[in-house]
Every structure is written in structure tokens, then in C-alpha cells.
Amino acid sequence: MKDNMWSNEFVAYATNPNFLRSRDLLSLAIEQKYKQEVLRGSLEGCILNGEPHIVPAVHLAYPIIELDKAHTALKGTPDEFPTEAYRASRSPLVGICTSLLGDLPLMYYAVNAIMSPNTLSISALAIHQQTVVSIHAAITRITHQGSSINKNLNHIKSLYDGLNVRNSIPDGKLPYPDSGSPTEKGMAISVRDVSFQYPGPSDTRFALKNVSFDIPASSLVVIVGANGSGKSSLVNLLTKLHYPTSGTILVDGKPLNEYRSRDLRRAMALLTQDHVLFPISVGENIAIGDPDCEDGPKKYECIQAAARLGGATEVIQKLDRGLEEMTEREETLCSSPFPLPPGPLKEIAEKVERFTEFSGGEIQRLVASRTFMRISSGKVKLVVADEPTSAMDPEGEFELFEALRKVQNGMTMILITHRFGHLTKHADLILCLKHGELVELGTHFTPHKETGLPHSNCT
Numbered sequence: 001m002k003d004n005m006w007s008n009e010f011v012a013y014a015t016n017p018n019f020l021r022s023r024d025l026l027s028l029a030i031e032q033k034y035k036q037e038v039l040r041g042s043l044e045g046c047i048l049n050g051e052p053h054i055v056p057a058v059h060l061a062y063p064i065i066e067l068d069k070a071h072t073a074l075k076g077t078p079d080e081f082p083t084e085a086y087r088a089s090r091s092p093l094v095g096i097c098t099s100l101l102g103d104l105p106l107m108y109y110a111v112n113a114i115m116s117p118n119t120l121s122i123s124a125l126a127i128h129q130q131t132v133v134s135i136h137a138a139i140t141r142i143t144h145q146g147s148s149i150n151k152n153l154n155h156i157k158s159l160y161d162g163l164n165v166r167n168s169i170p171d172g173k174l175p176y177p178d179s180g181s182p183t184e185k186g187m188a189i190s191v192r193d194v195s196f197q198y199p200g201p202s203d204t205r206f207a208l209k210n211v212s213f214d215i216p217a218s219s220l221v222v223i224v225g226a227n228g229s230g231k232s233s234l235v236n237l238l239t240k241l242h243y244p245t246s247g248t249i250l251v252d253g254k255p256l257n258e259y260r261s262r263d264l265r266r267a268m269a270l271l272t273q274d275h276v277l278f279p280i281s282v283g284e285n286i287a288i289g290d291p292d293c294e295d296g297p298k299k300y301e302c303i304q305a306a307a308r309l310g311g312a313t314e315v316i317q318k319l320d321r322g323l324e325e326m327t328e329r330e331e332t333l334c335s336s337p338f339p340l341p342p343g344p345l346k347e348i349a350e351k352v353e354r355f356t357e358f359s360g361g362e363i364q365r366l367v368a369s370r371t372f373m374r375i376s377s378g379k380v381k382l383v384v385a386d387e388p389t390s391a392m393d394p395e396g397e398f399e400l401f402e403a404l405r406k407v408q409n410g411m412t413m414i415l416i417t418h419r420f421g422h423l424t425k426h427a428d429l430i431l432c433l434k435h436g437e438l439v440e441l442g443t444h445f446t447p448h449k450e451t452g453l454p455h456s457n458c459t
């Protein structure tokens with residue numbers, strides 16, 4: 001590449017595995033599309049041994065720990081985009097600033113973790129990281145194009161604004177499981193007169209209206225209802241992604257919002273319709289279900305067992321690199337700003353951009369395997385599966401729900417599906433929602449002949 005590289009044909013891409021991994025992990029930590037799954041999987045970090053008089057030992061979030069490892073393994077190799085690395089190599093100032101900025105978010109995260117552990121939030125880190133990228137771009141522009149310093153200093157101001165970001169849902173203080181709680185393997189849930197309206201204009205329709213029911217610990221519950229009847233909204237409340245507009249939810253007899261969100265989520269395994277694969281290997285995508293599981297042969301066996309239960313064994317066998325296969329790569333290719341003509345450069349660009357694509361059903365099976373890995377941690381007291389099989393064939397769906405039932409082993413289990421016929425006979429409780437209201441509650445309804453729904457009220 002010459003200095004006037006933008007006017008020439010070129011392809012720039014990274015090959016260093018630690019560089020590629022650090023970019024993948026950064027995108028996992030900051031991108032919106034992974035946020036819900038990161039929160040629900042309680043990957044956002046936790047604080048251990050918070051004893052008085054001792055600075056709390058801090059267990060940083062999984063993506064952050066792994067990012068730090070990849071960063072260390074880079075051993076000073078520039079960790080910016082290939083074209084920027086090229087430019088930095090020609091200007092020492094950019095190189096120095098880049099290397100300082102690369103460490104800044106982790107330094108901030110670590111210092112903040114010790115100074116005020118309760119305020120840690122992945123969103124603050126995300127904003128921080130994004131701002132660092134902007135500052136880096138600004139420095140590059142300043143040194144290479146001489147653009148306005150004032151304008152670019154605004155990026156630095158937003159770095160400090162990022163420090164003030166706090167979790168929007170206030171956290172409780174009670175640990176879960178609470179030492180004073182019953183010792184059942186399952187979570188007991190009471191929903192008392194709960195109504196819920198999504199944030200928005202005051203005349204927004206209520207997603208749930210005056211819903212009340214009790215789920216005894218270790219029950220198998222099936223929730224049914226037409227599209228838009230409020231099933232997923234109920235799950236969002238139970239998993240503390242939203243708060244009820246009115247009413248109360250009790251977990252093991254105490255208000256849900258008094259518990260630490262992180263503890264509660266650690267005791268839950270959630271399989272939802274908004275499934276995503278993370279930009280890491282297939283094996284890691286499953287293993288991350290139990291981030292505390294230590295590396296070694298036992299972990300490998302657990303991954304294989306989870307893949308079997310999730311129906312993903314065949315999916316993995318088809319892959320050239322099996323569990324090592326990458327699901328998706330963060331984009332590192334950069335080429336000339338005009339389309340490349342056919343030739344060797346275009347061929348290289350096409351090869352670099354190629355990654356394994358999975359069908360919707362295959363993704364659901366891999367994500368289900370992650371959930372089984374989580375269940376195998378032994379810490380789960382509530383399993384929720386919210387229509388996790390929409391892209392699967394009926395046989396795959398049947399097998400998945402059967403596998404879930406078989407591993408129940410005392411945990412409370414809530415299953416939501418439109419095709420529930422075979423499940424209702426096993427259910428301890430069936431809840432039927434319609435337009436946000438609980439219209440039927442009981443056991444083993446006879447399905448309606450035409451609609452397949454369990455009761456005329458539920459159509």
C-alpha cells in the first residue's frame with residue numbers, strides 16, 4: 001500500500017487469531033443484538049465474596065475476561081483495524097495514542113469494579129468502548145487530515161459522560177437463593193394482580209391486565225394463548241427485564257424486585273424466540289451457558305451432552321472444524337472504496353468474507369444446547385422456554401420439549417408453545433392468556449377440535 005492507498009485497488013485483512021478474537025469479543029460485549037442474551041445469561045459480571053472489611057473480589061464478565069486474555073496474547077501487536085495499523089506504523093503519535101486507548105476501557109472497568117461494584121453495567125462499558133473507537137478515529141483524522149480539534153474533543157467529553165451511565169432497572173440487595181428461603185430445587189412464583197404496559201404514550205394498550213396465579217416449586221407449567229396475548233411479556237416480567245406497572249411478583253415468598261437481578265438470572269435458564277449465536281466458536285456458544293465451568297475433559301463431555309439434548313449433534317458433525325467452527329466473524333476486511341474488478345484481489349476478499357451460515361432451525365438447536373449446558377450447572381431453579389422451536393420441524397420440536405421434561409428433576413419449568421397438544425397431559429398447571437388477561441387456569445384442557453387450543457375461552 002502507498003500513502004495514497006484510497007485511490008489504488010487494495011484488500012486489507014487481519015489473520016492474527018488473537019486480534020480476530022479480541023474484535024469478536026468486543027462486538028459480543030457492546031452490540032445491541034447480543035444485549036438481551038448477555039443479560040439473561042447473566043454474563044454481565046458478578047461480584048463474589050463481598051465480605052465487609054475486604055475489598056470485594058471481582059469476577060469480571062465472561063466477555064471482558066476473555067477480551068483481556070486475547071488482548072494480553074496480542075503482546076503489543078497493534079489491535080486496531082488493518083488500514084489504521086498501517087497508518088499508525090507511519091506515525092508514532094497515532095501508535096502511542098492507539099495503544100493507550102486500547103487499554104482504557106478495561107482499566108476503567110476494573111477501577112470502577114473496585115470503587116463502586118454495585119454500579120457496574122455492561123452498557124456503561126459498551127458506551128465507553130464505542131467512544132474510545134470514536135476518539136481513535138478522531139486522533140487519526142487530526143494527525144492525517146488536520147481536521148478541527150474542537151470538534152473531535154467532543155468525543156473525549158462523551159467518554160466521561162459514559163461514566164455516568166447506570167443500569168435503568170434498580171437492583172435489589174437480597175441474595176438468591178436466600179438463606180432464609182425454602183430449600184426446594186425449584187422456584188416458587190406468585191403473580192398478584194399484575195398489570196403491565198410497555199413504556200410509551202399513556203394510551204398504549206396494556207400487555208397484561210390484572211393477572212394472578214401461583215406456581216408451586218417444581219411444577220411444570222404450560223402457558224398458551226394466541227399471538228399478542230401477553231405470554232412473552234409475562235416472561236419478561238418474571239426475568240426482571242421489565243417491572244410490572246402495578247401488582248407484585250413474589251419469588252419464594254419475597255418480592256422479586258428485592259432480589260439481586262444477577263443472582264436471580266443465574267438461577268434461571270431461558271430459551272426464547274429471540275435466539276442469537278455469539279461471534280465465537282460453536283463449542284464456546286454452548287459452553288457459555290455455564291460460564292463458571294472450568295476448561296478440561298469434563299467441560300468437553302458436558303458440551304457434547306448438552307448438544308445431544310439440544311438436538312445439535314448432527315449440526316456439529318456436519319461442520320469441517322466441529323465445535324471449533326466459528327459461527328460468525330466480526331468484519332475485518334477493508335478494500336478500496338470502489339468495487340473490486342474480477343481478479344486475485346476480489347478472490348481474496350470473497351474468501352475472507354466467507355463464514356459458516358446456519359439455518360434458523362440449526363441456530364435454535366445450538367441455542368437450545370446452550371440452555372441445556374446452563375441447566376447442567378446445577379444452579380438453575382427455573383427453566384423458561386418461550387416458543388423456542390418456531391423454525392424447527394415438528395419432530396425436532398417434540399424431541400426438544402421431551403428433552404426439557406426429562407431434565408426437569410425438581411426445577412420449576414414454564415413452557416410456552418403454540419403446538420402444545422402433547423405437553424398438556426404432563427402439565428401441573430396450564431395458564432391460558434387472551435388479550436393480556438388470564439382467562440383459564442387448570443390442568444389438562446381438552447383441545448378445541450378446530451383450533452387446537454385448549455378451551456373455547458382461549459381462542
Ligand SMILES: Nc1ncnc2c1ncn2[C@@H]1O[C@H](COP(=O)(O)OP(=O)(O)OP(=O)(O)O)[C@@H](O)[C@H]1O
Pocket residue numbers: 198205206207225226227228229230231232233234
Ligand atoms: N417491546 C414492546 N413494546 C411495546 N409493545 C409490545 C412490546 N412487546 C410486545 N408488545 C405488545 O404487547 C402485547 C403482548 O405481546 P407479547 O409479545 O407478550 O404476546 P405473545 O403472547 O408472546 O405473542 P406471540 O405468541 O406472538 O409471541 C402485544 O400487543 C404486543 O404488540
